[in-house]
Amino acid sequence: MEVEFRCVICGLYIHGANETAQSWLQEFRTVYSSPQGLCVTGVGLYKQANAGHFTAPTSRNQTWSTIGPDDEVATIRVMSQPPAADNTHGFLLHASCWTLLEKYVAPHEVDIGRLLELCVSVPYAAECHGLAWDHCYGDLIYRDEKSGYPWEDICRETDPEHEPQPRAKRYLNNDPCKVNLLRLQKDLVSKPPNGPKDCSFVGDCFAQLPLELREMIAELLTTQEVFNIRSAARSFWPIFESKAFWKSRFRFGGDREFLFEALEQKDKIDLRALWRVTGRFRKNCLGNRRRVWAILQTIVPLMDARITPVAPDQPGVRQGPGAGVSGHSHADISTGPHAVYRRGCAIFHKRRLYWPEKIVRIAASLAGAGGATYVSGFQFHTEDGPSASVGYLSPNQQACTIDSQIVGFLVAVDSGGLRAIRVLTSSNQQTPWLGDPTGAPVTERFIEAGPFLQVGLAFDAFKIVSIYFDTGRSTDPWQTETGVVNLRRMALWYPCVPPSSLHLVDQHPHWTSNFEPVTWTTFGGPRGEHLKCLTNVFVTRRLAITEIDFQFSDDAPPESDTSLGHCGLCDAGENFEIHGAEGEIITSISVAYESGDLYFEPTIEEDVLAAIKIETSWGMSHAFLPEGTREEDFHFKELPTEKDTIITGLYSTQHPIHGFTGLGVITETLPDILAASETNPCMSQLREAEEFDTCSDYESMVHADV
Structure with a gap:
């Protein structure tokens, strides 16, 4: 099986080479750090794809086709491969993408150190075999926000909704470093559109300026802005006959800057006509160039950024609150x-x-x-x-x-x-x-x-x-005052900090400054109005519990649908029925945690939520357990609540992959609903149910009138 990684610039794979065909996708360079310093290799050909060995000349001026038997080559561990014993490690990019990067930063050289720092500052998406840039390589990958929270960096290769169309796929195979200007010239139409027949400049304040000044103004604007000015100021019509203006469109900062070869042709090409014919970026010719150039427009400014130096009077670390x-x-x-x-x-x-x-x-x-x-x-x-x-x-x-x-x-x-x-x-x-x-x-x-x-x-x-x-x-x-932290104040909350009307029981003696967001949801609705529509609690697990979904009757308001956590595509679920319409409410939730290393490889430090048990005002209870286990196998602990309140929500901490690592309840002071649940006719039946010995008799009586 071939080992392939994505180029850190364009996002396409470094393909393994074969004897029948060669492609720019198989040629690569490695930027890397080693005890000898920060380096970039020459151009290598990925011949050892089965072994995952990326071997290239150590001299940046050499290529795989020009090296001799005495020239030095190096095999560098890259991307997700572990560093060598001396910590040598690097990142891959196509040779063509490196050339475009050099063109972009010219006349300066590529700052290899900053490029490496930038690559290390971006998470590695194992699912996509490359860096999880926010720009997604121009939609080559996408962020899966359905399977996780926005900050969890879950990236996917493709799915039917995001997969590029066949026509778009074809242009991705084109070498972004090579543009066939001769082919583009065949489509050029040099005859420009006719200007206005009436050249009166009445009311045109720009008409008082010399043409040279109008040209200077136009060169500082986008082409669309100049089009807009032309509609209001006829004095800008001559700008579109200016060679200097159209040259500015192909210089750095212009909307055709990615087609820099056009300026190397001097007066051999009509730049105005070329600007028009490249308006759709010619998917079969310029599409990949434009895509990679747009990525460089995002990356290079970050490479150019410099942090402020350490101040001479920088304070030391102070020990205190x-x-x-x-x-x-x-x-x-x-x-x-x-x-x-x-x-x-x-x-x-x-x-x-x-x-x-x-x-x-x-x-x-x-x-x-x-x-x-x-x-x-x-x-x-x-x-x-x-x-x-x-x-x-x-x-x-x-x-x-x-x-x-x-x-x-x-x-x-x-x-x-x-x-x-x-x-x-x-x-x-x-x-x-x-x-x-x-x-x-x-x-x-x-x-x-x-x-x-x-x-x-x-x-x-x-x-x-x-x-x-x-x-x-x-x-x-x-x-x-009780020696625990104020959870509402200290926690990192999503989607927002819960309002003060919701009760949270403070039970943590300290709270970490590390990234441990607490997500929360309420299922009760305004003043508990949605409780009467609650029909089911659906719990999803991988191995540990990953999502708790509250389901409502068809006549419930649309905003009542709510869930806590995120489940994967292959997670299994289990259901517990609640009769909210008849006044049944959740009265307690108990949890059981187990060490994460019992479930997962590699091991994780946190305990994970292995099981939960829900009890209702009707005396019903249900334990959500791992397959093949019994309730007696777990030590359940009831989650604390405020006195004389009703459970209307949950909050949790969650590992991005393994599931919940903490769970708490949110309650509200709703005396009318609490009183109604205590006087419900089913409550008298519950007291009589204590005389029954079997669960089947008990359940048949409680639900006899439901």
Whole structure:
């Protein structure tokens, strides 16, 4: 079986070579780190696909077809292959994609170190045998949000809904480095469209400007913008006869910059006609070039970003009360980029700074790889004038003004890092989000954390992956009087922080700053109105429990459908019937956990939810157990609830693959529904049921009138 990996640039596979056909898809380079430094190989031909050996000349100027018997070659372990004993490890890209990358960054050289850092900062999608870039290689892969949460980086190869059409597949085989301009020339129609017959410039303010100035203005605009101006200002019609204008369309920043060869032809090609004929990007000729170039437009700005240097007066780590939040960060790998991981983020750099006084403005720099945007750096402006900067600063910024002392923050973070931050002040100001919190868990653990003394940040190759605040308090402000943490305040909640009307029982003596989002849902509806429509609880498991689905009658409001967790395509399910219409409600939920290493390989540190038991106001109960086990095999523990409340929801923590690792109940104070459940006619039958010895007699009586 051939071992194939995707190119880190274009996303197509490095194919194994054979004797009958050769293709650009079989030629590769490896960018890698070793004890000798950061390198890129020459062009190799993937001949040993069965063994997964990627052998190429060590000299970047050589190719597999030109090396002699005395020339040095190297076989580098790449992608998900484990590093060599000396930590040598690399990433693959097609030789053609490397050439396009060199063209894009010219006249500068490719920064191999930054390219490697960037590759390590992107999770490896084992299902797709390549890096899980947010840009998805121009739809070669897709993110499966049906089988997981938005932050879980679940990528798939294809499915019928996402698979490219046959015509689109054909252009993917074209070498993106080679464009046949002679073939394009055959389709050129040099005769331009006719301009307006009436050349009157009445009311046209641009007509007062020399043509040279109008050309300079047009070159700074997109072609579509110039078309729009032409409709309102006739003085811009001559721009479309300007060779300088059409040359600007093919220069860096123009909408045909990917067709850079056109400028090398000087006056041999009518650039205006070429612009028109390439309007649909010629799927059979230019499609792959345009796709790869668009990917480079996303990647190269991230490679060009530089983190602010360590400040000379950077504070040391302070031991004291504080709080932090992090993406799913892995071990500090700043010593060398030689690791891949399936989800989360890496850490390359750390910065600390004293909290500036009298802040009047905060600007957040934003960065992304084609999908979600992340906060990459901050600029703090103060009343005294000087500003403090930290991180990767970019022109893409969002800023807010601060009207009084900062007392806290709302923070949105996903597995990849810091998505957005919102400032809270002593005057009750709540600024707009800096960044985009869409699809990210949110925490309130910083809303009353001030006064701040220091802030610590960790970064991968282009974004903030964790943030930590040191406070001036002598005690931990996030613990309750009973010595447990305030769960509503400390947890990282999705889809939002639960409102105060929902009761959560605080039962954790501490809470980690690591990425452990708590997802929650309610099935009771507003003031418990949906409880009377509840018909079933459907529990899905792989080995551990992965999803709990609450099902309702046909006359229930559409918004009543709700579930907690995510199940896979092959997970098995089990059902428990609830008679909500007759007043039956859930009164208790008990859980049983087992060590994850009893179920999964490789082992996981957390315990997983092996079984749950539900009891109702009718005295009915049902245990959801693994196949082949009995209720007596588990030690169930009832989940605590607030007194005189009704269970209307659940919250959980969940491993992306293995299932629930924690479960809690959400309750509401609903005295009318509680009283109705206690006076239900079935309750008297339940007391009589104690006289029955068998479950069959008991069930037949309880449901006799149902």
